[in-house]
Amino acid sequence: MNTIIAFIFMFGLLVFVHEFGHFIFAKRAGMLVREFAIGFGPKVFSTKRSETLYTIRLLPLGGYVRVAGEDPEIIDLKPGQHIGLEFTPTGKVNKIIVNNKSKHPNAHVIEVEHADLDHRLIIEGYEIDESDKLQFEVDRKAVFVMDENETQIAPYDRQFASKTIPQRAMQLFAGPMMNFLLTIFIFAVLGFIQGIPTDEAIIGDVLQGSPAEDAGFQAGDRIIKIEDNPVTTWEEFQMIVQENPEQELAMTVERANEQLELSVVPNRVETKDMEVGQIGVQIELEKSIIKSIPYSLERTYLMAKLILVSLANLVTGQFSIDMLSGPVGIYDATNQVVQTGFMNFLSWTAALSINLGIINLLPLPALDGGRLIFVGLEAVRGKPIDPQKEGIVHFIGFALLMLLMIVVTWNDIQRLFL
Structure with missing residues (x-):
């Protein structure tokens, strides 16, 4: 039950934030927003406020903001009618x-x-x-x-096409932008609550039963020297320990303004690429509102970089489509993350948020990035692409995306149940 609640909350938050970006910038530009939808398919709930119908739909595959003129109007009066x-x-x-x-x-x-x-x-x-x-x-x-x-x-001045190129581009970009901002906000909150890793070689915590505990290390110890080599940063300390598995290391630490000499033998631990040494200590964390902002920006940047590298590997064939996850796979991963605590769940939500933002900016039909391409082409050509032709391209793109979603979901089901 906790996983279901967490998944609904996470999905609702990510889609709501994304679509709210489209919604608010459409409103600011004077566009008529016909519908604000969470999910696709049959309506589960709907209510109308002012000009906009707000709906929650059955299938948790995303959401949409339907702006007048962005797609062909459903009703058209004909002569003789x-x-x-x-x-x-x-x-x-x-x-x-x-x-x-x-x-x-x-x-x-x-x-x-x-x-x-x-x-x-x-x-x-x-x-x-x-x-x-x-x-x-x-x-x-x-x-x-x-x-x-x-x-x-929808009079023409309320339609998507009537607005300037910057207004339309901003309305399309606003959804992914809001996902990026949500990621930054969540990481900033996590940084403030959990603390931000310091760059100094100060021990924040000593794990029970670890070589460091056996050697007498305590939280707050500052590493000054290892084997007569001065140490000033955590990275230097970590590198020396990792490079010397099962080798006794003499360390000078500062504790309560006194210097102590301690010796420790790092355990040998296997990783994917190599064997490294570990003594069972964690870096000191500092709680700071001011420092949490650049920390969140750095984490967002590194995560975005990782996602872009994965997408590049997918395009070049180094990453198989079988490794992609759809709603079923995301639900299963969410279930595993929920078991590890609320903070990890927030971090997972932030990761999915920036992933959603980046995916939507890909230059593919039906996605925000694909629509931005058409706006860009209009800016270059000096005139818009034929709306019917653009509509056909986006329809085909949407159909292919739904097909991909079905394939990915089937792969998820096979991995989990077959």
Whole structure:
């Protein structure tokens, strides 16, 4: 149960932060945000506030912010179509009844000849069996009513395409950016709560039953010399110990303003690449709000670098697609991390957050990076790519991503259950 709660919290947080970035910058640019969704597939929960429908959907595969004009509009009035109109007290159209007009007995039914709901905001047409053409002015916040569901119209100045290139680029980049900021924030919190490793050769903790405990080392001891070689940093101390497994080392330590001579024999420990010496001590940790910021930036940078190297290895074939993990694999890994404590769970959340940000910036169709490519091409060409062609590219890209997700999930299931 703890794992389920942790996974839902983690997934919800990562997707919410990502989509909130898209949402807030769309709002700031004046775009009409139709839906803010967590998950894909059938709706589990929905509520509408102002112009936006907020939904939680069944499949935990991500989320989306649906901005008017970013994808083709679902409803389009055609010549000859019969629609019903309802009006504001000032005479402007505020409801356009697309079907089920019998449920709206007060609606004024017309046959459409022409409709411009992008720029002029008018509908022209005829009353049934009449020849006199009528023109109706449409309110900027009028809604379509189809199957008794309301969808607000989007004048051109509220659509994605109407905004400047920097505004559109920022709206697309804002999702990954928020994931990077979340990672930095989590690492800063961890750095302040747990402490930040100091660079000095000071022992923070001595493990029970270790060679260091047997030799008499204590927390707070400062290593001054090893075999008459001066030591000033933890890296120097660690390197000497690692290079001398099962070799007695004479060390000079400072404790309570006194110098002591201690001898220790590092254990021989096997790693992936070599055998190293270890004496069972941990570095001293310092709690500092100020230092936690550069510490979190450094950890975020190193993690981003590791992810980019892994992606490069995947492209060059050094990393197999079978090693990728989908939701099932992430859930299993989360289960293992949860067992090790809340702090490790936070660190895992930070790692997934920056991973989500980087993956979304890849120049692949349907991802934020793919959409940014089209915005960049428009900046270079001086005119936009045909929206229908761009839509087809993103649709194909999304379908391929879903196929990849299915393959990865199947691999996860085979690893865990078969």
